[in-house]
Amino acid sequence: MANSNFVNEMLDVIIIGAGSAGLSALREVRKRTEQFVIVNDGPWGTTCARIGCMPSKLLIEAANAFHRRTTFDTFGIRGADQLRIDIARVMQRVRELRNDFVASTLNATEVLGPRAISGRARLLNANQVLINDKKLSAKNIIIATGSHPIVPAEWHVPGNRLLTTDTLFEQENLPTRLAVIGTGPIGVEMAQALARLGVKVTAFGSNKLIGGLTDPHINEVALDLLSQEFPLYLGERAEVVLEPEENCVRIRTSGVDIAVDGVLAALGRRPNIDNLGLETLGVSLDEQGLPPVNPTTMQIADLPVFLAGDANNYLPLLHEAADEGHIAGLNAVQEEMICFKRRTPLGIVFSDPNIAVVGNDFRSLDRNDIVIGEVHFDHQGRARAAQCNKGMLRLYAKSGSGELLGAEICAPAGEHMAHLLALAIDQSLTVGDLLGMPFYHPVLEEGLRTGLRNLAAKLPAVSESDLASCDAFNAAALD
Ligand SMILES: Cc1cc2nc3c(=O)[nH]c(=O)nc-3n(C[C@H](O)[C@H](O)[C@H](O)COP(=O)(O)OP(=O)(O)OC[C@H]3O[C@@H](n4cnc5c(N)ncnc54)[C@H](O)[C@@H]3O)c2cc1C
Numbered sequence: 001m002a003n004s005n006f007v008n009e010m011l012d013v014i015i016i017g018a019g020s021a022g023l024s025a026l027r028e029v030r031k032r033t034e035q036f037v038i039v040n041d042g043p044w045g046t047t048c049a050r051i052g053c054m055p056s057k058l059l060i061e062a063a064n065a066f067h068r069r070t071t072f073d074t075f076g077i078r079g080a081d082q083l084r085i086d087i088a089r090v091m092q093r094v095r096e097l098r099n100d101f102v103a104s105t106l107n108a109t110e111v112l113g114p115r116a117i118s119g120r121a122r123l124l125n126a127n128q129v130l131i132n133d134k135k136l137s138a139k140n141i142i143i144a145t146g147s148h149p150i151v152p153a154e155w156h157v158p159g160n161r162l163l164t165t166d167t168l169f170e171q172e173n174l175p176t177r178l179a180v181i182g183t184g185p186i187g188v189e190m191a192q193a194l195a196r197l198g199v200k201v202t203a204f205g206s207n208k209l210i211g212g213l214t215d216p217h218i219n220e221v222a223l224d225l226l227s228q229e230f231p232l233y234l235g236e237r238a239e240v241v242l243e244p245e246e247n248c249v250r251i252r253t254s255g256v257d258i259a260v261d262g263v264l265a266a267l268g269r270r271p272n273i274d275n276l277g278l279e280t281l282g283v284s285l286d287e288q289g290l291p292p293v294n295p296t297t298m299q300i301a302d303l304p305v306f307l308a309g310d311a312n313n314y315l316p317l318l319h320e321a322a323d324e325g326h327i328a329g330l331n332a333v334q335e336e337m338i339c340f341k342r343r344t345p346l347g348i349v350f351s352d353p354n355i356a357v358v359g360n361d362f363r364s365l366d367r368n369d370i371v372i373g374e375v376h377f378d379h380q381g382r383a384r385a386a387q388c389n390k391g392m393l394r395l396y397a398k399s400g401s402g403e404l405l406g407a408e409i410c411a412p413a414g415e416h417m418a419h420l421l422a423l424a425i426d427q428s429l430t431v432g433d434l435l436g437m438p439f440y441h442p443v444l445e446e447g448l449r450t451g452l453r454n455l456a457a458k459l460p461a462v463s464e465s466d467l468a469s470c471d472a473f474n475a476a477a478l479d
């Protein structure tokens, strides 16, 4: 990308960071002015496409395709034990498709010529940025610098044994024994995928709740299912020590001491705000070094500066980063600030079964104001047919009105049910409204309907003339 020649101009907008948030902001800014630049440090192509959502899902798809062989015998398909995984080819395919996805994101900036600048930006004040030793000025600045994986300084593990998702997808081969440290969304997704690809995975997490779950019942189900595939040790920080004489890394907790060939750090991500010059803005910074940001406008305090995407650590998810870039991009070229209503919360972990949290999570709800419905998928008809009959879903509704408030899920097709539920929660639908909707047969969503019926039984009865009152058969074949 070109170097800057906008030194003496007062630009309308400088966008710092060309990830999903920055590109989303760029789209809105470009519709309204030509007086802008976008600056990006390091490779262009976004975290999502290059080292995040997309390559991780590519790896998961390969792992799940191979894992399907464990069900073949029951289906009557013989010879599964002859199937072999070619890790080098798996990783090559991940990179090939990943490169395609990256290329598709570059179109937006390649057409910009000198307005797309490669370099590291640092704020000098609320209207000035230093880029490649040149001062650029703008009426508004959008910061969308993303985040990076946290790796504890005390680990002292050399790069060839220490992986993060920044480096995992570049590997030609995978370690034989791997410790995945951290069992949030990234740790859970990668631990299961790598275990399914034949890596001897052991997972460690300081939090007893995994994959972003807050409902202990769903967490227990998720833990039970995942621990059938690889051991998980939770509730303690793991100590990570290089043992050069033993040619391994040792992972220790109070109850475990194991040797591994490599470590995947999945301990969370920190916003890319260090040395960014946020202190020059003259606003108070919190203990993480973050300034106050209005989530409806993305504005920092009352400054002409906006903070969007993972960089603000508010909702570090792709669709939220895109929304925040959109909001910041619009507001940066607007006379009057527009306040946006944010979307219904939705988080999905692409484990098998999927883990999802939608609407209000269990932890945030007052137990006295809600009723809870639940369903196990062990006996669900369609799930049994597909040999994916495991998992559980819990639904939370307002006790008087039956308005659906949230759900936590570890269930087959959880990603799709979470979307249906997000739609319902966004529209303030009640359990009765949902049970009045059509459910086809035989589908996994009938499991969701069983959960809704379980919830409806704890709410005031609906009118007999309402089809929402239509009851279950209590037969696996029909529900
Ligand atoms: C392994 C993994 C899997 C994920 N899976 C999912 C998923 O399935 N679903 C989902 O919703 N989310 C997922 N996420 C999260 C999602 O990828 C992020 O929320 C999203 O990519 C953040 O976009 P962003 O624009 O804020 O940051 P980025 O895309 O990281 O963009 C920030 C850019 O700013 C640049 N930059 C940083 N500092 C400077 C500076 N000083 N000057 C100039 N440029 C700078 C960076 O180099 C980078 O190019 C995943 C993340 C990871 C790591």
Ligand SMILES: NC(=O)c1ccc[n+]([C@@H]2O[C@H](COP(=O)([O-])OP(=O)(O)OC[C@H]3O[C@@H](n4cnc5c(N)ncnc54)[C@H](O)[C@@H]3O)[C@@H](O)[C@H]2O)c1
Pocket (backbone or CB within 6 Å): 181, 182, 183, 184, 185, 186, 187, 189, 204, 205, 206, 207, 209, 212, 236, 237, 238, 266, 267, 268, 269, 315, 316, 317, 347, 348, 349, 350
């Ligand atoms: N499918 C998805 O939607 C998806 C997938 C991946 C990532 N993401 C996003 O990326 C963000 C980062 O994900 P993440 O999983 O890296 O972070 P996270 O913060 O959600 O989870 C990190 C986990 O590591 C644990 N941990 C921290 N230090 C530890 C230590 N020393 N020893 C053991 N455990 C330790 C924490 O208790 C926590 O459970 C998430 O907030 C999520 O929004 C989303």
